[in-house]
Amino acid sequence: MNLQPAGLSKDLICLRAAKELKPGMYVNLGIGLPTQVANFAPKGVILHSQNGVLGFGPIASEEEMDWELVNAGAQPITLAPGISFFSSIDAFAMMRGRHLDVAILGAYQVSEGGDLANWRMEGEVLGAIGGSMDLAYGAKRIIIVCEHTDRNGKPRIVKRCTLPLTGKGVVNTIITSLCLIEVTETGLELRELAPGVTADYVQKLTEPKLIMSSKVKEMEF
Amino acid sequence: MQAQLDKRKSPVVNKVISSVSEAVADIPDGAVIGIGGFGAAGTPYRLVLALAERKVKGLTVVATSPRQFESLIQSGSVSKVITPFARYADPSAPNPLLEPYLKGKVKVEILPIGTLMERLRAAGAGIPAFYCPVGVGTKVEKDKEKRRFGKRQCVLEHALPLDFALIKAHKGDGMGNLVYRMTSRCHNPVMAMAASVTIAEVDKIVEAGQLNPEAIVTPGVFVHRVVKGEKPPTNWIYRGIRMKEQKT
Numbered sequence: 189m190n191l192q193p194a195g196l197s198k199d200l201i202c203l204r205a206a207k208e209l210k211p212g213m214y215v216n217l218g219i220g221l222p223t224q225v226a227n228f229a230p231k232g233v234i235l236h237s238q239n240g241v242l243g244f245g246p247i248a249s250e251e252e253m254d255w256e257l258v259n260a261g262a263q264p265i266t267l268a269p270g271i272s273f274f275s276s277i278d279a280f281a282m283m284r285g286r287h288l289d290v291a292i293l294g295a296y297q298v299s300e301g302g303d304l305a306n307w308r309m310e311g312e313v314l315g316a317i318g319g320s321m322d323l324a325y326g327a328k329r330i331i332i333v334c335e336h337t338d339r340n341g342k343p344r345i346v347k348r349c350t351l352p353l354t355g356k357g358v359v360n361t362i363i364t365s366l367c368l369i370e371v372t373e374t375g376l377e378l379r380e381l382a383p384g385v386t387a388d389y390v391q392k393l394t395e396p397k398l399i400m401s402s403k404v405k406e407m408e409f
Numbered sequence: 410m411q412a413q414l415d416k417r418k419s420p421v422v423n424k425v426i427s428s429v430s431e432a433v434a435d436i437p438d439g440a441v442i443g444i445g446g447f448g449a450a451g452t453p454y455r456l457v458l459a460l461a462e463r464k465v466k467g468l469t470v471v472a473t474s475p476r477q478f479e480s481l482i483q484s485g486s487v488s489k490v491i492t493p494f495a496r497y498a499d500p501s502a503p504n505p506l507l508e509p510y511l512k513g514k515v516k517v518e519i520l521p522i523g524t525l526m527e528r529l530r531a532a533g534a535g536i537p538a539f540y541c542p543v544g545v546g547t548k549v550e551k552d553k554e555k556r557r558f559g560k561r562q563c564v565l566e567h568a569l570p571l572d573f574a575l576i577k578a579h580k581g582d583g584m585g586n587l588v589y590r591m592t593s594r595c596h597n598p599v600m601a602m603a604a605s606v607t608i609a610e611v612d613k614i615v616e617a618g619q620l621n622p623e624a625i626v627t628p629g630v631f632v633h634r635v636v637k638g639e640k641p642p643t644n645w646i647y648r649g650i651r652m653k654e655q656k657t
Contacts, residue, residue, distance in 0.1 A: 219498055237592075238522065238523075239447040239448070239450070239592050239595045240447075240592055240594050240595050241591070241592050253650070254591070255449055255450060255646045255647075255650065256450045256451075256590050256591045256592060256593045257450075257591045257592055258447075258448055258449075258450055258592055258650065259592075260447065260498075261498060261651065262448040262449075262498060262649050262650055262651050263650070263651050264650060273589070273591055273592065273594055274594070275594055275595065275596070275597070275598040275599060275626070276447075276522070276523075276526045276595050276596045276599060277526055277527070277530050277598070277599050279595075280522065280523030280526050280527070283523060284523055284541075284542070284543060303546075309500060312500070313507060313510070313511065314495035314496055314504065314506060314507065314510060314517060314519065315495060315496070315519060316474075316493065316494040316495060316496055316498065316500070316519075317493050317494075317519050317520065317521050317522075317549075318493050318494055318498070318521075318522060319493070319521065319522045319523060320521075321521035321523075321524075321543050321544050321547065321549065322521050322522060322523030322524070322543050324543075325542050325543045325544075325545070326523075326543070352547065352548050353546060353547040353548070354547065355546070355547065356545065356546030356547065357546075
């Protein structure tokens, strides 16, 4: 019998990631899955987008949308009290200059040493670095949100990234469909397990050996 | 005494050009051109189209993604692209750069947006090169000089001067002063700084003195031509906008 735990839905991964955000934090959400963290972020989190906007409101409905008010993922956003617009020079100074508290990014691969690969997919010829490298090197804390394995069922958490890197040793926390892992100086430490998921099961789907934290607990939402 | 604008004095400078085709008429084969915009917002759609209609050859194009210069790819005008997104942000969308790249017709340099922006700013600010921590340990550092500052390893990045910048603003006056609308600002002010000749497509041309001097984002010294544009076609705008959350 082959009973596999389903793991968390994308919404639940984002809900768990949103719990890391606190009012007053300046936060950048990467293109793709990370943008959905906005749906669960606590009030008072100030969202930054690399196309030059800070403190915007929720995703706009079709009636509300203005084509000149979008986030970096080309989603229409809304005006909110305290919103500001600025040029890309300032937008990237905020990133590179360590003014952002957290960046939440997607990943194709994360390595044992916290290396991140998220700009060129397996088999892709060109690719899109976008602002991900600037964030990876600039934000004070990098949280990754992703499925635990790729679409072929292979581990995304690997000993060494085989895809081109976005940043070397930049990742702090990994939140996947199965668990929460902290990148520490001695390796990857398993801190939380999704409900119904065992540490053995996570280890089977993870290439490097995980450090089993004495503090490991079931994920809360 | 409080400073007052003397409205009887009219400016002698007039940078307003009567049509987009006239505004891009002297861009030669082989020019290095920057195109503003991030997604549809801030893209000088009409200027790019006018340039594509001239069927110039061998351009080096600096832009966020293929979205800014689709018409120039179709007209076969591009031989090199310097961009952070060598495809659309949505990886499942067909990539217009892929075929010309694979056939060797277009060279592609992919780089982090922030580094691109700072290379443009450096060009505009008279700084030949600078050290930057972004990209250390990745393909970005290849063949570049490295140096450590304290704990941070950095790579040497060079200024990227443009021959021409095609940019989009909301309002412009005859002096070339510009203001932008919301996220249409994006790369446009820095593209303007980096170019020998900056051509601004605007929604509205106003008389000098009508823009609030304290709200001007790009001062006229960076802008050489101002031309009235038209809103891009709705289907082009909406093709890039994702109303629903992206599948990953």
